[in-house]
Amino acid sequence: MILRPVRATVFGLFCAAVGVGVRAEAPSAEEAGPPEALRTSVRQTALWLARGVDSWFGDKPFSDGGSVTEGRLGLSLLHRPDEDSASVRFNARFRLPNLEDKAYVFVGRDNPREVISDQPGAFTRPQRLQPEDRDQTSFFAGVGVLLRESTDLRVGFRGGLKPYVQLRYRQPLMLGNQKLAEFRQTFFWTVDDHLGSTTAVSLERAVHADLAVRWLVSGTVTQASRRLGVSSNLGAYRLFGQQRQLAVELIATAEQHTGVGLTDYGVQARWQQPVYADWLVGEVLVGHFWPRANDSVPRDPGWAAGLSLTLHF
Numbered sequence: 001m002i003l004r005p006v007r008a009t010v011f012g013l014f015c016a017a018v019g020v021g022v023r024a025e026a027p028s029a030e031e032a033g034p035p036e037a038l039r040t041s042v043r044q045t046a047l048w049l050a051r052g053v054d055s056w057f058g059d060k061p062f063s064d065g066g067s068v069t070e071g072r073l074g075l076s077l078l079h080r081p082d083e084d085s086a087s088v089r090f091n092a093r094f095r096l097p098n099l100e101d102k103a104y105v106f107v108g109r110d111n112p113r114e115v116i117s118d119q120p121g122a123f124t125r126p127q128r129l130q131p132e133d134r135d136q137t138s139f140f141a142g143v144g145v146l147l148r149e150s151t152d153l154r155v156g157f158r159g160g161l162k163p164y165v166q167l168r169y170r171q172p173l174m175l176g177n178q179k180l181a182e183f184r185q186t187f188f189w190t191v192d193d194h195l196g197s198t199t200a201v202s203l204e205r206a207v208h209a210d211l212a213v214r215w216l217v218s219g220t221v222t223q224a225s226r227r228l229g230v231s232s233n234l235g236a237y238r239l240f241g242q243q244r245q246l247a248v249e250l251i252a253t254a255e256q257h258t259g260v261g262l263t264d265y266g267v268q269a270r271w272q273q274p275v276y277a278d279w280l281v282g283e284v285l286v287g288h289f290w291p292r293a294n295d296s297v298p299r300d301p302g303w304a305a306g307l308s309l310t311l312h313f
Contacts, residue, residue, distance in 0.1 A: 035276050043313040046071055050094040053105055058098030067095045074310040076126035081302055085131040087111075092313075099143070107141040112158040115140055117198045117220050118168060118186035123231045128251060129268060129287050129304040164190045178206040196222035210239040227256045243281075244273040251287075259295030266290060268304075283308040 051062040071092040078085045091108035099105070108115070111132065114124050125132040142156020142164075154166040166188045173181040184200040200218040207213060213236050221228045235249035252265040268287025275282045285306040292299040 035280060039279065039311060039313050042073055042311065043068065043071065046092050046094075046313065049107065050096065050105070053094060054096040054098050056098075057096060060097040062097060064097045065095065066097050068313075069093050069095065071313040072310050073313065074126075074308065076132070076309075077307045078126070078129060078131055078304065079306070080129075080131065080304045083131055085133055087126065087132040087134060087137055089137060102146040104144050104146075105141070106144060106154070106156070107139075109137055109139050111136055112138050112140060116158070116164045116166070116188050116190060116193075117196060118166060118184075118188065119198065119220070119231075120184070120200050120202075120216060120218050122216055122233050122249075123218055126306060126308055127285075128231075128253075129285055129289070129306050162191060164188060180204045192224060194223035196220065212237050229253070229255045242274070243278065244271075246271055251289075258293065260292050263293060264289055264291040279312040281310065281312075283310075 046068045050066060050068050054060075054062050054066055069092075072090070074089040076087050076089070089108070089110045091110060092106070094105040094107070096103070096105055111125060113119075121127060125136075138159030140156055140158040142154050144152050144154040146152050150171050151167070151169050154168065155163070156166070157163055166186055169183075169185045171183045173183070175181055181204070182200075182202045184198075186198045188196045188198070190196070198218060198220040200216065202214060202216040204212055204214040214234075216233045216235075217230065218232075219228055219230045231251075231253045233249055233251050235247050237245060237247045239245050247270045249268050249270070250265075251268060252262050254262050266287050266289030268285055268289075270283055270285045272281060272283045274280060283306075285304075285308065287304050288301065289304060290299045290301045
């Protein structure tokens with residue numbers, strides 16, 4: 001986004017909850033404690049995995065340009081009046097010397113439906129305060145090839161060695177000094193869905209140096225279901241000092257052949273801030289929603305609250 005919102009990071013609030021001190025700046029090596037040890041352990045494990053995968057493709061040493069980027073380990077906790085849930089997600093991208101410059105490997109544990117359909121982050125279940133059990137996430141891995149700067153082709157497997165293919169296109173557009181648009185198009189294939197497509201468009205405008213508004217809309221349809229699902233998010237984002245951000249968002253979802261105009265809509269507020277160095281950021285969410293799955297049931301309004309923590313490594 002224009003305001004570069006703070007990215008949620010897992011272990012900050014966790015460390016605060018278990019009594020680890022919170023600081024805004026990174027400590028020295030002598031002061032390194034459990035959070036640094038945990039982050040180092042996670043990163044070393046990812047590097048070990050990347051080296052092993054790289055060795056499958058050739059004899060070039062991993063030190064010759066190999067790296068682990070976009071590493072995230074996240075924990076999401078959700079509370080609703082009728083249920084509580086928790087989910088853990090892991091994502092990382094490997095640059096492997098033996099795959100040359102235009103190819104990369106991706107691995108993780110996440111919601112397979114969201115990964116395969118390439119849903120924008122704002123529409124993932126934790127970000128919409130939707131319950132998600134452990135059995136709704138699974139391991140995935142694959143290889144991506146950069147066809148051009150804005151386009152990549154990915155072939156992957158999710159839990160149970162179920163294959164999928166993605167062709168992804170991203171195109172940001174500057175519409176002036178204070179306006180930004182982005183178009184995203186993903187075509188995907190799975191055994192269950194056959195062909196599918198996700199189209200997403202976002203429009204952002206900086207109202208002030210520390211205030212921006214954004215409208216994001218995404219639609220997904222598959223050959224198997226032939227039901228278009230659409231999600232919309234209209235939000236205002238205010239930055240405060242030291243990478244703190246407050247957001248208020250209006251969220252709505254709709255799906256064809258349900259008999260109702262909107263299957264869910266609501267309003268939510270979120271607060272993000274670093275809680276340990278700049279790689280431990282906590283996010284607290286509170287919202288009120290009016291879901292209705294179809295025309296055979298009434299709307300069931302209710303409150304929801306969530307805590308999202310992510311470790312960037």
